[in-house]
Amino acid sequence: MSSLNNGSITITAVSNDQYGNQSTSSTVVTKDTTVVSPPAGVYELTSQERTRWGIYNDNSHPIETTNGFNQALQWATSNGYTTFHVLGGTYLIAKGVEDKDHNAQINMVSNMTFLMDSDTVLQKETNKWEQYAIISLSKDIVNVTIKGGTLKGDRYTHDYTYVGPYTSGTHEWGFGIITEGASNVIIDGVNFTDFTGDGVQAGGTTVTGESIDxxxxxxxxxxxxxxxxxxxxxxxxxxxxxxxxxxxxxxxxxxxxxxxxxxxxxxxxxxxxxxxxxxxxxxxxxxxxxxxxxxxxxxxxxxxxxxxxxxxxxVGVQMMSVAVTENLLIQNCNIGNNRRQGISLVGTDGVKILNNKIHDISGVAPGSGVDLEPGFYPGINTEISGNEFLNNKIHMVLSYGGHAIANNNYFGPDAAFASTSWGGVSASNNTFDNSSFVSSDGSSNITFTNNKLTKSGAVFDGGENIIVDGLVGVDSDISFTQTVENGISASNISLTSSGQDSELHGFAIWGDKPITLSTIYLEGNNGLSGNGLASNVYSNVTFNNTTESRLASGNYNNLIVTNGKINFYPGKVTINQGQFKNSTVILDNDNGYPNVTISSSTFDFDKSVSGNIILVNNATSFSFLNNTINDSVTTSADHPIIQIGRDAWKNSPTQVKGAVIKGNKITSKIKRVGIDTTNGGIGAPPYDIEDNTLINNTLALTSKDINKNNTVT
Known part of the structure; x- marks a missing residue:
């Protein structure tokens, strides 16, 4: 079109097939050959400028290219440019002659945007060094943006045989970008791949100090x-x-x-x-x-x-003043396929990691998508939100740092979000898909709210000031270990089943200090297990259409069970003001003897029950006080409504050490046995059966039982 003028041009194409059929199609395009100058302050690394600085974009001449970048950046900043635009191509960054070779990396300058086209690649030359970087920001660097392009390491061609004089041969410090105390830095829309260490390492360095003795x-x-x-x-x-x-x-x-x-x-x-x-x-x-x-x-x-x-x-103390990476924003990046970390935060104050895809991180420990592990330096004021974590060995580690926020992230299959920080974590509105959240080693000051788990888990192992609220789980598990008085508080939790998983899920309650749970909903293959404590308090717990569920020790207030069967772990359980609909209770534990009290509760049925409503096979004590049972549906009288001991155990040593059934009202559709103690077994104590009202029911008691003030009609 070189001979045509600028403006609208109509292009028409005519096609003929072998049978002489013809078709025509047209389109209109715009020709514009106006030369557009870069905006003021933008330095373009054009072909002419590459030649000027000895920079190659054909994946060759690494030493010349690296030196050229550093010379050009110094020239650009000294001449007032604020954007350094790197056009497409592959730029080979020198391998250097030693670990952390200052001359084998691009050394950023302050007040500069390093802008790369989408097809710009900065490729690290294959090397043997344990420590390297493609772009480095030292402690004096401020106000930098690195945007676009791809930074690529030498993971698959690297020589891992070298052991440095101050390293251990793990080759875990090959980085795309390293910041050592820089401030006001934005990394936006950059692809990081194939590094022997991390895509980004943000850390600190010492500035000055005093020896105190x-x-x-x-x-x-x-x-x-x-x-x-x-x-x-x-x-x-x-x-x-x-x-x-x-x-x-x-x-x-x-x-x-x-x-x-x-x-x-x-x-x-x-x-x-x-x-x-x-x-x-x-x-x-x-x-x-x-x-x-x-x-x-x-x-x-x-x-x-x-x-x-x-x-x-x-006495000896080292006073240090340090430079940490401050006000760092990493957003819209694709960070993957690195050996050690996606992002390491080892000395930071004010980091935001937003809307990135962080994936396929593994090869050398820890193998984390994001690792906040500052060590001697601070790691404070961190936000990690809106990111997608996929196929990492560990999705995220928050360790030793100050309070961190992790919101609206997606954690993909087969990895964990781990917190070992007592500095605090706020995690909300995250999605865990075949993954888990693990709080261990006494991690404290955790707020875990409005998160969603699918085939996933959440573990809270000790610690204090832990709040879990608004959790929704499908085919998922939650575990609490209470080691500090009032350390964990959990509420508004729903665990349901997809129908695709036959394994039992739900809560596991452990620890030696009391825990409080409130407003808990369990459905399908979900239960509440663990050793529990008699002083634990569970308020407003609902079991709906669950398989047989065992209750851990504790006090259950306003328990609701619909279309289910409740059993018990060893220990003491108290149920007060429960509501049981089409649901039964059994005390049957081969591993120990529960101590169960059910009081002021109702049992209502609008469908037939096969078997007993209450069956007590083994217990240190069973108390059934001031409850109402109304079975207006069942038409079979084969089983007593309340039965102590199995039919076959009548001539075996008793497994029920004590029972009190007192002040209850029991009504059934047909005439049947309301309370049966005749199978209590050899050596059974007198069971206390008092002040009960049985309508359309009878009593079947032994002569030694206490039978007082019972009304039978």
Whole structure:
């Protein structure tokens, strides 16, 4: 079309087949050869500019290409450009000559958008190093966006035989992007694949510090105004001046304490103005932890610390100021097929991981889609929302960091979302599909709300301040282990069955401290099991069309059972104000003897019951008090309504050590035995049968039973 003018052009195509038939089709296209200049501030890495810098986009000349990128970025920023546009092609990034070779990576500059076309690939050259990166952001870098394109590692061609002088030969530190203390960073719409380590590692580095030992310590503490006082069991530092030039950068104004020796527990930090007045105190700081990351006030010029120790001798603490990756946004990325992690957060403050696909992460431990595991650095203020996790060894690990938010994520099959953090996790509106949430090692401060489980599980193993609310599960399991008084509270939970799974699911209740559950709905193949405790409280629990379900120990208030059969685990169970419809109760446990009390409850039937309504085969004690049974349907008198012991056990040693059936009203459609104790067995005690009203029923008791004030009609 080179000879045609710009504007609308009609293209007509004529087609003839072998029989002489002809068809015609037309379309209109627009020709526009106007040269569009890049917007102001955008530097285009065109063919001419690639030649200028020695950059190749044909997957060749890695050393020249890597050097060219770094030279071009420095030139672009010094000339006022704010966007560095990398056009399509494959750019080979040098393998380097050593681990963490600064010259074998693209070293980002501040205040720059690194924009890649959709067909732009940054390929790491095959290498043997344990530690490498394609793009690196150091602690001084601020205001960076990395957008589009693909970053690709050398996972399948890598030489894994080399062992570095400071590493162990695992080759788990090959990264797409590494940030070591950078701030205000956006990673948007980037594909990460085939790295020996992580797609993204966001961490920190040290900036400055002080060694604290006996030469700069003295006995005593500090009062509420920061003044020295005599205080047993405390030692304090002499005043330290914030004179290091690094503190002129607000990003570096922080204090952490590492590697304590000769001190115990936590410590306190005090900050002072130039006139000596106290600005603030950060109490109960932790060593080597997210909970020891103290921000230095703007007007502070000095600081002091107070430690727990009885002597200044043999004391050693390292005070460090650090740069952590701060205000990092990772969104709309495809991060997959890496050996170690999708994203590692090992020193961060203010991270958002939004709307990414994170998948196929495995090969070397941990193998997690996202791993918040800061170690000596803080890991605080983290949000992980709207992501899709698929085919990872572990979907997510939240460990040791501060409070994290995980909302509206999809967790695909065969992996877990694991929390071992006492710093806190809020997880809501997530979907677990053949996957699980696991809170272990005493993880605490967890809010788990409005999540959906399908063929999945949720485990809460110990900890405190754990709230589970609004959970919906299908063919799924939930386990609670209560190890702290009032540590776990659970409510508004629904577990149902798809009809495609024959295995029994539901709740398992463990631990040595009481737990409270309320408004629980169980349907199909779901039960409530575990050792439980007699002091546990279960309020408003509903069993609807369930298979035979066993109850764990505890107090059941307003229990509702429809079209089901209830049995019991060993231990003490109390049911008060229950509602049983077309449902029966059996005490039959080969592993122990339950102690069961049912009171002020109703049993109503609008369909026939085959067998007993209440059958007590073994129990340390059974009490049935002030209940109402109304069976207006059953037409067979083959079985008593309430029966102690099986028919065949009449001449066997008793398995029911005690029973009280008192104050009940029992009505049936036909004349039948209402209460039968004749099969209690050899050595059965006198059973207490008192104050019952039996309508259209009879009593079948032994001579030794207590039979008082019963009305039989």
């Amino acid at each position: 006996s030469t700069n310590l003295e006995l005593g503490g500090l009062d509420a105004n920061g003044n020295p006082i005599s205080q047993s069991g405390k030692i304090r530092t002499k005043p330290y001046t914030l004179s290091d030039p690094a503190y002129q950068n607000p990003h570096f104004r922080n204090i952490m304490m590492w590697n304590p020796e000769g001190v115990s527990g936590k410590y306190d930090l005090y900050y002072y103005r130039s006139d000596g007045s106290l600005i603030k105190t950060d109490k109960d700081q932790d060593f080597n932890s997210s909970f020891g990351y103290s921000k230095i006030p703007d007007d502070a010029v000095k600081w002091r610390a107070v430690f727990n120790a009885t002597s200044t001798a043999n």
